[in-house]
Amino acid sequence: MPQMRMREAAVLLGVSDDTVRRWAESGRLATTRDEAGRQVVDGVDLAALARSLADEPEPSRESARNHLTGIVTRVLRDGVMAQVDLQAGPFRLVSLMSREAADELGLEVGVLATASVKATQVVIALPSGR
Secondary structure (H helix, E strand, O other): OOEEEHHHHHHHHOOOHHHHHHHHHHOOOOEEEOOOOOEEEEHHHHHHHHHHHHHOOOOOOOOHHHEEEEEEEEEEEOOOEEEEEEEEOOEEEEEEEEHHHHHHHOOOOOOEEEEEOOOOOOOOOOOOOO
16 A cells, blocks of 8 residues: 655645645544554545545645635726725725726726735834934
């Protein structure tokens, strides 16, 4: 019977090594030890898990805290770009996107929309005069 190391199983399932280890610890995926003492997964068991994962609904890959639903309050378009302002509760978000994207989404004042925020940088500054 073919056996897969944890890393190989993770690659085949499209998840992290840690996820495979958690599944093994919780009993969702049976493991054994090979001759070298490494934790391995039986290929038949891995195939069964892969089938069950394919039948599960796709989970959201984005954190819910990164989504803010609100109303479009302003759309400024020029030849290439668009600025879209969204009011989500007390938060005003401004998105710069291509005009084509704004047009395809039908973004106009009064439209309900959801902003998905992904920040790779946060800049913090002191108030003026300090």
